[in-house]
Structure formats: C-alpha cells, structure tokens
Amino acid sequence: MLQVIQRLYESPIATAIRESENLFPILQTFHIVGTIALAGAIAIVDLRLLNVLLRREATVRVAESLLPITWIGFALMVVSGGLLFVAQSARIYENVFLRMKALLLVLALLNVALFHATTFRQIRSWGPDGVETPVSARVFAALSLVLWAGIIVTGRFIAYF
C-alpha cells in the first residue's frame, strides 16, 4: 500500500500541486468554502430535524432547500480534498488524525445513506402541521452533527501533528 501511496505522491499531478505557488493555496481555499457549504447546510437540516430551529417551516421544505447546497459543497470537498490528499499523500499517510478523519467520513456518509434509505422517506408527514419528527430521525441528525464536527476537527489537526 505504501508503494501505491509513494507512486501517487510522485505522480506529475501530485508534484505539480505540491510545488505550485498558488494552486495549492487555491485548493485550500476551495476546501474551506466547501466545508462551510457542506457542513453549514447539513447543520441547518440537522437542527431542523432536531426541532431546534425553523420550526414554522415544514421539515421537508428545509431539507429540499438545503440538500442541493450540500451536494455542491460535497463536490467541492471531494475534488479539493482529493487533490490536496494526493499532493501530500506520502507525507500524511501515517498521520493518525488523517486516519481518524477518514473513518469519521465513512461513518458520516453511511449515516446519511442509511437515513435517506429509511426514515427520510416519511419526511413529508413531519411538522409543522404534521406529525412529530420521529426519534430515529433525530438520532440520525444528532449523529450527523457530531460526525461532521469531528471531521472538521480531525482535519485541522492533521496540520499540527
């Protein structure tokens, strides 16, 4: 595996990004903008699911409004994150925080997928003027908040340790 990482690290594209004057910082900028779009929009939806805010708006409308933003954010993150990883792969591959971040990311995506495959299907019936948001939806939402926050924290820690 280490050989694959090393070859990735030495590839022309990884080297070009790593030795660039502005491309690397620009990718970092897209990474933070993507973080805000993705995590920020997710936070609003999760908080609505937890009945903490936007209580006068139907949950389905909040979700429908913000999910497209999460998709844009996710696309930004995949591209910028992928390129940033490739450029630094050999250097950060053994970083414990990178590994934690990867694990949290898989868990967060699993959480989203499971939610959409199950509980989310009844979203149209949830408040206001509908039924109470089911407990399972709130569990998914709470987990989502914790996981995405953890991804941000572990991601930042990569640079320090």
Next chain:
Amino acid sequence: MSSSVVRAGLVALLAVAAFGAAPTRAHHSFSAMYDAKKPVRLTGRLTKVEWTNPHSYFHLEVKGADGKITTWACEGAGPGALSRRGFNKGDIKVGDTIVVDGYLARSGGKIIDARRITLPNGRVVSGGTPGDGGPQAGPAPAR
C-alpha cells in the same frame, strides 16, 4: 436497497479499518509551534531542498565543534509565499552552504523554522511561514 447500502458501508468501513490499523506515526508539527526561547543558528551544507506546499524544507548537514556531522531540517513557507519575498527555487541548490536562523521545534527533533536564511551570495531572505506568530525578524545573529 438499504441492505446493499449497509453492505457497501461495511466494505468501506473494513477498508478504513485496515488503513487505520497500519502503523501510524505522529507527524512533526507543521504549524510554527517552535520555542521562541530557543533561538538556533545553523551553518551547513544543503543536502536536500523540498520546495513544497504546505511547507518548504531545507535539509542541512551541520558540522559541530567536535567535528561530528548532524542533519537538521529547516521548515519554511510554501513556494508562493517565498517567491513573493523574492526567494525562488533557483536561488539555492544542493551543495550550497547557507546559514539559517530560527527557533527550535517543540517536538524536540532536529528541526528549526527557517526564519532567516543567508544565501551563499550573502543575500538574506525570510524563509519563515508568514503569520505564524513568531518573532518578526528572527533571532539576532550571535556575535
């Protein structure tokens, strides 16, 4: 549908678990967590230059008073920041003797931040990471 999601998820989790179980090593700090109370001046021969993001690295072979040679790494800013200060990749090469003033890394390794670099032609450049909170001009050269 949900069972294939679960299956895909389990495969992904296993892959990540394998990734996580492989040997880890705490990386040296990238941020300028250097000890401002421990100024260091290194004079040595460049054995390796990494003109990279997020940090550049200049590896020096330093000969001690006892004649023993130790290898030090000097961490500097990324290529963009360096070039904006007039310090470019072609300004130094392996084999050059340079002087680097910086502060010792808190991790205890033979690492300093490349706060001030004196090039072979005598030109002095700032190599440090901008905005890292460290002393602006770098340690005063020992007289």
Next chain:
Amino acid sequence: MIERIFVRLGDTAVGQYLASSTAAFATVESLHIVALAVIGGVILAANLTVVGWILRGSKASAVIDQLRGLFLGSLVVVALSGVLLVAAGPYKYYTNPLFPLKLLLLAMPLGIHFVLQKRLRTRRDVDTGARVLAFGSLFLWSGVVIAGRWLGLI
C-alpha cells in the same frame, strides 16, 4: 495604541497558554472553523431565501427571525475563538494587512444584515433592493473566509 491592545492580549494567561500548547491552539482553531461552518449555513439559508432561491413559500423576514438565535450564538463563538487565536500570537495579526481587511469585510455584511432585516420588516417583504443586499452579503462573507485563509499564506 492599537499595538498596545494586541500586546496586552498576547500577555494574558490564556494567550500565553495557547502560544505554548499546540493541542490547545489546534482545538481553538478547530472550534473557530466549526462555528464558521454553522454561521455559514445560517447566512446561506437566510440570504438565499431573500434572493428567492430557496424556501420560496415562506416570508423571508420570518425565516431570518427563526435563524436569529443560531446566528448570534455561532457569531459569539466565532468571535471569541477568533480573539483567542489572536491572543496566541498577536504580532502576526497586527502586522498582516489581510487582518484589518478581513475585519472590514466582516463588518460590512453584519451591517447589511441589520439594514436588510429592517427593510424586510418595513416593506412588503422582499423587493429588488433586498435581493441586491442579500447577494452583496453573500459575496462579502465569502471574502471574509478567503481573507482568513490567505492570512497565513501571503
């Protein structure tokens, strides 16, 4: 005089502690980013509603009202963690031209937010002027984030 404020901030116990502990500094910085993501979500949701791209059936002023609590809460966390980050190494912010730019870029959308709120209340909800303000706000907030990131890179 401003320099003295920065120096005093750096001399505080918490400033000294954050300057000496990588883990503590990284924690505060991470908190800054998490709160930034939350406030970013609020700003996106609020301004995109005014612009008319999302939550179209709802009254924009009502949406903004419902987001106010989270907006203020996350703003407090962003601001406080930001002050702590400056305390950990005040000199770097004091001498970096991007820092006052970032603060200026921050003050403007905050100002716009109050103007926009008032406008939405006094008129029959959203009009072209409100939409322009909302677009401007989004643009300026992006500038805050970008300036913040490039602080450490120039």
